[in-house]
Amino acid sequence: MKFSFRLAELLNHSPDPKKRPGTIKAICDYTGLDRHQVSSLLKNEAKYIPLTALSQLCDFLIKHGYADAGQLPGALFSVEPENFWELLARRRRIEMCLGVRADENWPEGAWVVASDTILQGELLTGISTLGGTAKYQRNHHPAPEPVMLNEMGEQIYDAPIPQPEDLFQTLVWAPGQADNEEVHARAAEVYQNFHAAQGDKALICLGSIRSNPVVEISMASIFNCEPYISQDEVEKPSDRAVPIYLRHREKNVEHPESCSGGKRLSKTETPETPGFYYETADGSWKCAKWDETTYEPAYVLYAYHESQGRLEMSLGGYSGRGTRLLAKTLSSRPEELWPPVYTTGGVQIGAYIVQYELKKQKKNRSVLTADYSATTKVIPIDPEVIHRRIHG
Structure with a gap:
């Protein structure tokens, strides 16, 4: 312990x-x-x-x-936590932040993407049950039975299963759903309010920079750069502040200015394959690719400040399909997202790319019933890649 x-x-x-x-x-x-x-x-x-x-x-x-x-x-x-779910469950206050989209024909309404709600549900389940292990811990030491005596002869009781005291949700506009000033102002408000809150806390941002602008702010904070400022014109890819880069699809209408996304890795490198790119220890960049039929990537990034009990986490798929697959990964393979890949100055950083290769299945366009099956590869970002950015 x-x-x-x-x-x-x-x-x-x-x-x-x-x-x-x-x-x-x-x-x-x-x-x-x-x-x-x-x-x-x-x-x-x-x-x-x-x-x-x-x-x-x-x-x-x-x-x-x-x-x-x-x-x-x-x-x-x-x-201190000893696994991925405990990292979340030990926070007293958990805030989940989701991006929303509006309907011009229904000005009073807005929607959260269906795949984000699936991922949110998996997170809530994992936090409340410690990924399904809480029942075994309770059976091992049923409360309130004393488990030992301290040196004063007093009874010590088994520690309760960690649970958040305050769990709530905030919504922000997805890029393109309002003018940039309003989108950025709402995202900044949520992020600043989180930091102003007292005590042990976690901010979990669902989605990518395309759907949730708070993801952009959190990434920029972790890697000490400015949000909403494109780095597509850096001299070489290793000059990028964030070691994860989202390459947009050509058909995407919205290409929000971002420190961690765009259409170019650098002035001279313009990869055409959509997906999440990540830097490796030798300075080269690899792609966890996306296509319509076979490949889907996702990412998980978190920074845990031990002395403050403050956790910031962003996670999501490249598309809704990837977000659903990531929800299944959280359920079945959370151990591959732990321990954090890098620790410095009391800050633990976890950074992972997940590449899915979908198995052949009948085409199903129903958002209510589609249940994707895929082989899964979880790729930790190399600690040296993080170190270069934190310490220069």
Whole structure:
């Protein structure tokens, strides 16, 4: 069992220097701890913490109203997840964000794409049941039976199955459903409200940059670049800020400006095959391709900030077919999306491309009954690819 130190979460401390005026200085002045030690504790990078320092931090938190005495020191520690579903289930607050499309003939209404609701349903099932394993854990230690005694002779009870306390949904306009200013403003509002919320939390964005603009904002945040700014004109593909690139289909009407999508990998490379491209360790780019009959790709990208208990996740298929297939993968093969491919400075990053090859089946145009079957290959993005972008 691994624990993380959640001082940053209790303080609602952001790693952005522009958003943390005086936090470290205030702690140092009150506790007498040195700046380097406080910085390490805020980043969850400290190897150990002396009891005297822990006591001083508890006094600071109580004095400034960040926690009650009865919550401490327990509130400063949190159990870290050990698998994909636990990563989600241990968040106290989960927000699912979906893109919507409007109908000109029904101005008061809007729709969520059917495949996104299927993926959302699989996520909800996995979170609530720990991917189907919760029942086995409950059978192993039925609550509230004590499982052991501590050194004081007190009974310790088995920890409950982790469950979110707050689970809700937000909707944003898909690109092209309103003018860019309105689309971007709504996406920014959702993203900023998520960051402003106190405590342990997760934002799960369903879809791709074609359907959900918050995906664009989250990707840009993870890889330190500007959203809605095309990188199709970089000198070479390795100069792209995001190691995942969505190559649009020619027939797509909407080609939103994006840091992670377009029609060119660089000034000199214009791949024609639609799909998700990804960089490999040697700097070359490969394609998880899409076509009408046989191939379908999907992606999963998440960044987990241990010290803040903050998770941002984006996932979806290249098309609705891919999104449905990804829902099945979450159900049957979640272990292939764990552990995160890269960890740095208290941030764990998971980045995966999934290539599906569909098996031959009778053509079925019914959105209500189509159940695709495909061979599945989950491809983790190489850690070196992430490292080059995080550290330059």
